Amino acid sequence: MSDHLTHFDASGQAHMVDVSAKAETHRRAIAQGRITMQAATFKKLSEGTAAKGDVLGIARLAGIMAAKQTGALIPLCHPIPLTRVTVEFATDPTTHSVACTATSETVGRTGVEMEALTATSVALLTIYDMLKAIDRGMVMDGIKLIEKHGGKSGSWVAGK
Amino acid sequence: MSDHLTHFDASGQAHMVDVSAKAETHRRAIAQGRITMQAATFKKLSEGTAAKGDVLGIARLAGIMAAKQTGALIPLCHPIPLTRVTVEFATDPTTHSVACTATSETVGRTGVEMEALTATSVALLTIYDMLKAIDRGMVMDGIKLIEKHGGKSGSWVAGK
Amino acid sequence: MSDHLTHFDASGQAHMVDVSAKAETHRRAIAQGRITMQAATFKKLSEGTAAKGDVLGIARLAGIMAAKQTGALIPLCHPIPLTRVTVEFATDPTTHSVACTATSETVGRTGVEMEALTATSVALLTIYDMLKAIDRGMVMDGIKLIEKHGGKSGSWVAGK
Amino acid sequence: MSDHLTHFDASGQAHMVDVSAKAETHRRAIAQGRITMQAATFKKLSEGTAAKGDVLGIARLAGIMAAKQTGALIPLCHPIPLTRVTVEFATDPTTHSVACTATSETVGRTGVEMEALTATSVALLTIYDMLKAIDRGMVMDGIKLIEKHGGKSGSWVAGK
Amino acid sequence: MSDHLTHFDASGQAHMVDVSAKAETHRRAIAQGRITMQAATFKKLSEGTAAKGDVLGIARLAGIMAAKQTGALIPLCHPIPLTRVTVEFATDPTTHSVACTATSETVGRTGVEMEALTATSVALLTIYDMLKAIDRGMVMDGIKLIEKHGGKSGSWVAGK
Amino acid sequence: MSDHLTHFDASGQAHMVDVSAKAETHRRAIAQGRITMQAATFKKLSEGTAAKGDVLGIARLAGIMAAKQTGALIPLCHPIPLTRVTVEFATDPTTHSVACTATSETVGRTGVEMEALTATSVALLTIYDMLKAIDRGMVMDGIKLIEKHGGKSGSWVAGK
Numbered sequence: 001m002s003d004h005l006t007h008f009d010a011s012g013q014a015h016m017v018d019v020s021a022k023a024e025t026h027r028r029a030i031a032q033g034r035i036t037m038q039a040a041t042f043k044k045l046s047e048g049t050a051a052k053g054d055v056l057g058i059a060r061l062a063g064i065m066a067a068k069q070t071g072a073l074i075p076l077c078h079p080i081p082l083t084r085v086t087v088e089f090a091t092d093p094t095t096h097s098v099a100c101t102a103t104s105e106t107v108g109r110t111g112v113e114m115e116a117l118t119a120t121s122v123a124l125l126t127i128y129d130m131l132k133a134i135d136r137g138m139v140m141d142g143i144k145l146i147e148k149h150g151g152k153s154g155s156w157v158a159g160k
Numbered sequence: 161m162s163d164h165l166t167h168f169d170a171s172g173q174a175h176m177v178d179v180s181a182k183a184e185t186h187r188r189a190i191a192q193g194r195i196t197m198q199a200a201t202f203k204k205l206s207e208g209t210a211a212k213g214d215v216l217g218i219a220r221l222a223g224i225m226a227a228k229q230t231g232a233l234i235p236l237c238h239p240i241p242l243t244r245v246t247v248e249f250a251t252d253p254t255t256h257s258v259a260c261t262a263t264s265e266t267v268g269r270t271g272v273e274m275e276a277l278t279a280t281s282v283a284l285l286t287i288y289d290m291l292k293a294i295d296r297g298m299v300m301d302g303i304k305l306i307e308k309h310g311g312k313s314g315s316w317v318a319g320k
Numbered sequence: 321m322s323d324h325l326t327h328f329d330a331s332g333q334a335h336m337v338d339v340s341a342k343a344e345t346h347r348r349a350i351a352q353g354r355i356t357m358q359a360a361t362f363k364k365l366s367e368g369t370a371a372k373g374d375v376l377g378i379a380r381l382a383g384i385m386a387a388k389q390t391g392a393l394i395p396l397c398h399p400i401p402l403t404r405v406t407v408e409f410a411t412d413p414t415t416h417s418v419a420c421t422a423t424s425e426t427v428g429r430t431g432v433e434m435e436a437l438t439a440t441s442v443a444l445l446t447i448y449d450m451l452k453a454i455d456r457g458m459v460m461d462g463i464k465l466i467e468k469h470g471g472k473s474g475s476w477v478a479g480k
Numbered sequence: 481m482s483d484h485l486t487h488f489d490a491s492g493q494a495h496m497v498d499v500s501a502k503a504e505t506h507r508r509a510i511a512q513g514r515i516t517m518q519a520a521t522f523k524k525l526s527e528g529t530a531a532k533g534d535v536l537g538i539a540r541l542a543g544i545m546a547a548k549q550t551g552a553l554i555p556l557c558h559p560i561p562l563t564r565v566t567v568e569f570a571t572d573p574t575t576h577s578v579a580c581t582a583t584s585e586t587v588g589r590t591g592v593e594m595e596a597l598t599a600t601s602v603a604l605l606t607i608y609d610m611l612k613a614i615d616r617g618m619v620m621d622g623i624k625l626i627e628k629h630g631g632k633s634g635s636w637v638a639g640k
Numbered sequence: 641m642s643d644h645l646t647h648f649d650a651s652g653q654a655h656m657v658d659v660s661a662k663a664e665t666h667r668r669a670i671a672q673g674r675i676t677m678q679a680a681t682f683k684k685l686s687e688g689t690a691a692k693g694d695v696l697g698i699a700r701l702a703g704i705m706a707a708k709q710t711g712a713l714i715p716l717c718h719p720i721p722l723t724r725v726t727v728e729f730a731t732d733p734t735t736h737s738v739a740c741t742a743t744s745e746t747v748g749r750t751g752v753e754m755e756a757l758t759a760t761s762v763a764l765l766t767i768y769d770m771l772k773a774i775d776r777g778m779v780m781d782g783i784k785l786i787e788k789h790g791g792k793s794g795s796w797v798a799g800k
Numbered sequence: 801m802s803d804h805l806t807h808f809d810a811s812g813q814a815h816m817v818d819v820s821a822k823a824e825t826h827r828r829a830i831a832q833g834r835i836t837m838q839a840a841t842f843k844k845l846s847e848g849t850a851a852k853g854d855v856l857g858i859a860r861l862a863g864i865m866a867a868k869q870t871g872a873l874i875p876l877c878h879p880i881p882l883t884r885v886t887v888e889f890a891t892d893p894t895t896h897s898v899a900c901t902a903t904s905e906t907v908g909r910t911g912v913e914m915e916a917l918t919a920t921s922v923a924l925l926t927i928y929d930m931l932k933a934i935d936r937g938m939v940m941d942g943i944k945l946i947e948k949h950g951g952k953s954g955s956w957v958a959g960k
Contacts, residue, residue: 005204005215006293009886012208014218014857016864018884020826020905026500033300044165048172054377055165057494058174061381061555062235064496068551068559069233071868073282074289075222075861079868079881081559083589084498086489105500107589109883109907113296114289121281121300122233129234129274133166136273136305136316140193140281143300145292156296169406174377176384178404180346180425186660217654217854221715221861224656228711228719231388235381239388239401241719243749244658246649265660267749269403269427325524325535326613329726332528334538334697336704338724340666340745353620364485368492375485378494382555391708393549393602394609395542395701399708399721429723429747433616434609441601441620442553449554449594452625453486456593456636460513460601460623465616476616506820537694537814541701541875544816548871548879561879563909564818566809585820587909645844645855646933652848654858673940684805688812695805698814702875709873713922714929715862753936754929761921761940762873769874769914772945773806776913776956780833780921780943785936796936 007076016076022109027150031116033143034099035124041135042096045127055130056089056098063087063123067104070118078110085115087123100124101146113148167236176236182269187310191276193303194259195284201295202256205287215290216249216258223247223283227264230278238270245275247283260284261306273308327396336396342429347470351436353463354419355444361455362416365447375450376409376418383407383443387424390438398430405435407443420444421466433468487556496556502589507630511596513623514579515604521615522576525607535610536569536578543567543603547584550598558590565595567603580604581626593628647716656716662749667790671756673783674739675764681775682736685767695770696729696738703727703763707744710758718750725755727763740764741786753788807876816876822909827950831916833943834899835924841935842896845927855930856889856898863887863923867904870918878910885915887923900924901946913948 006017037045048055064085071079084105091098102119104112124140131138147157166177197205208215224245231239244265251258262279264272284300291298307317326337357365368375384405391399404425411418422439424432444460451458467477486497517525528535544565551559564585571578582599584592604620611618627637646657677685688695704725711719724745731738742759744752764780771778787797806817837845848855864885871879884905891898902919904912924940931938947957 004293005208005290007218007290008208012214013888014214014860014864015887016867016882016885018905020883020907048165048168054172054174054374057374057377058167058235058381060494061378062233064494065385065552065555066233067496069229072865073222073226073229074286075218075865077289078883081561081588081881082496083500083558085496087495088493105498107500108881113292114285117285117288121285124303125274125277125281126234128277129237130165130167132273132305133164136308137318138304140303141301143284143303144298145296148296158297173408174380174384175407176387176402176405178425180403180427214854214857217857218861220654221858224654225712225715225865227656232385235385238403241401241721241748242656243660243718245656247655248653265658267660268401324613325528325610327538327610328528332534333728334534334700334704335727336707336722336725338745340723340747368485368488374492374494378487378555382553386553389549389553392705393542393546394606395538395705397609398723401721428721433612434605437605437608441605444623445594445597445601446554448597449557450485450487452593453484456625456628457638458624461621463604463620463623464618465612468616478617534694534697537697538701540814541698544814545705545872545875547816561881561908562816563820563878565816567815568813585818587820644933645848645930647858647930648848652854654854688805688808694812694814698807698875702873706873709869713862713866713869714926715858717929753932754925757925757928761925764943765914765917765921766874768917769877770805770807772913773804776945776948777958778944781941783924783940783943784938785932788936798937 014076019109024107024109025150026107027111028105029113029116029148030103030146031120032101032146033120033124033140034097035127035138035140036095036097037138038135039096041131055127059123059126060087062126063102063119066122067115067119070115074114077114080106080108080112082106085119087119098127111148111151113145174236179269184267184269185310186267187271188265189273189276189308190263190306191280192261192306193280193284193300194257195287195298195300196255196257197298198295199256201291215287219283219286220247222286223262223279226282227275227279230275234274237274240266240268240272242266247279258287271308271311273305334396339429344427344429345470346427347431348425349433349436349468350423350466351440352421352466353440353444353460354417355447355458355460356415356417357458358455359416361451375447379443379446380407382446383422383439386442387435387439390435394434397434400426400428400432402426405439407439418447431468431471433465494556499589504587504589505630506587507591508585509593509596509628510583510626511600512581512626513600513604513620514577515607515618515620516575516577517618518615519576521611535607539603539606540567542606543582543599546602547595547599550595554594557594560586560588560592562586565599567599578607591628591631593625654716659749664747664749665790666747667751668745669753669756669788670743670786671760672741672786673760673764673780674737675767675778675780676735676737677778678775679736681771695767699763699766700727702766703742703759706762707755707759710755714754717754720746720748720752722746725759727759738767751788751791753785814876819909824907824909825950826907827911828905829913829916829948830903830946831920832901832946833920833924833940834897835927835938835940836895836897837938838935839896841931855927859923859926860887862926863902863919866922867915867919870915874914877914880906880908880912882906882915885919887919898927911948911951913945
């Protein structure tokens, strides 16, 4: 890995780094995060996904749509025509938490890590928004990149 | 606190809840979060804030600008004319982490919790983006509401 | 009703008309529209709402979010802080169609007709998008204002 | 044609479908729609296009600009770098209506039907906005895809 | 006038300054700017405004729409619900230039100078875009605030 | 150079011109502009860049982010996936002015002149915004294209 912060030029000024000469390759990134709530809140959420008041369905959509806004939100991110975005949830009754996994893909000149992380963050924020009327103390944790593939630097998998 | 999910109507369908009858009051929210990195990454970041390669300055701006996009990102959030947004950072050399605290305010009919949380999340995502060339394993944790004031439900402070 | 096109000044040039002197009143608008499809497509849609593949849930969200973008989409529309948006659907097995009704509200200086119409249009477009893989011939019809209330011109109800 | 709703995965959850493996081909779509108004309104509109108060010129621009926002408005649409957008109008004095035809093109991995339909819808909504001060009862009808070309599924023409 | 940069806090960090306590007053700003081109380009432009190829009509709309995006473009600007925007042009055959004057108004807690300046800049940029196929050497000059009214600091008029 | 305004079709109506058949080539554009202020304002700005209150750092970011919004701001501009954006400043104590130079690049079917000009304009507007509390009379001048490369028309350099 580089020890250079690519988002700064030689004089230390921020720029959107030049990727013109990079090859268009298939790139994929997976990110994860989790929101933990009170037992009663988790119960409410779980009932909703089964029947009505579909919190996770709405959070999924918010995450997917946010991935498309990544280039507008993160100052030095390149705008990227995404070819795929998925957002999945796993509920854990033991810890009263919901884990979110987002995958983003493109065929392009730069990676899509930020798109997967942005989808994860906004999906979790949307869960917070939907449930905050009954539980303001929810906490979002463990938001991180899980793996990324494609491009010159190849594959990277968390913890390896 | 309510035990009702206000973002759903009686039939369980999502809606942007009616706040027309609520009074315009001064509302304020504070949110927090943290990103943890390797010791070497933290060193790089710290050098940058002192001289050049100002990661935190860029993340602060990204957070402030994202607060203004909250209504577009979070599906059932009301669009709110914010009257103040601040984003502050505290670096902790012991844990190689940066804590972010965002404050949002408005004079309006509904709260600004989501604006403070969105500012925090996007500020942390931007730190990740700026440093990811040297450290892909950074983790964002502890993103939560710290306090909120104003409106019919009055003040709420985390842990109280 | 006026016989003057308010979006043009005396010399015929477009402008965003001055509403500074108008009172802030509670304003509400309801719009409607309909999308008609093949019998087989309608069957697919109906199954989805019951169990999985929730086309209407996604279209509802798209409509609500689009209402918030009205000021950016319609050139001479004033940006309005909406206080409420709802999008409802009624399915009609006889005509294989889905009717959409959108309501928008604000406390402000100008009406919210365009917000209700934009929510309706984008909700219908989203239904089209979700189903187009099996039926490209769907048609959107009858998109119109149903009623509007508030402001100097008071109430208006279609067909009255 | 498929009998599968591609915007849902095997478990019925919404996703932005993977188009990474699709070839970049020249794609084109044409959509249409119509707005019908009172005779007096139509007269006003017609005078405007001839001299000043150019309703259709403004609606054309709104449609073209909206086509570029399709990926942000329609939740599961891929963001697409459009290579061409046109919006044309035909006025019909007999029915006091304006027909709108929008064409969108790209060289990409997925179709541009939604871009043409979105351009059409927003162009018609803008006509409504410009004329609503004198006629709130206008109706938008017949919004549909006329033809689409390119991609694996090839050409499709309405009514054939 | 202040000698303090309000967009920075006591420690020199950027923030969106607190305007919660400011009164909602009627505020107005007027900005101006000019684009100068070759004689042949100016001739082309002038023909267009008379008959077809309406460069200035399109630039006017772009300026009005950009005013509504000011809060998203200028990092520390407050989002403001504008109550009026106008963009006017004056063509000068002697200097082959077009002068643009933009006016913005609101009833709010902070001024609308940036909205008027942004409308002016984007209107001029749009003229450049429309004519650049025949003249890449056009220059934009004299973009400045002409006057502003309302708020605690009252009226200010350029050159006085 | 053409003597035809490409943004209008044969009948004089605006359209987003067809670039489908153009080759994807490496394209680059450089634009420039300048903001002039009072001596005292310039002194304040200069102190800020050295220590705290980093006006130019914020303006740089605003310019880079605005370049990504060019397709949304300029009505007939094609949306372009930029591969590089830089914004640089040169301060001139003699004239109390800051010169801004923006470079934009893509590998695509159409040029990036508007992206460089938009970055320049918004960077200058942001400097104005940051300093306007102490100097409302600042003027932006000399905003123009300096050079552009790539595409069928090849290179163009101002003044040659």
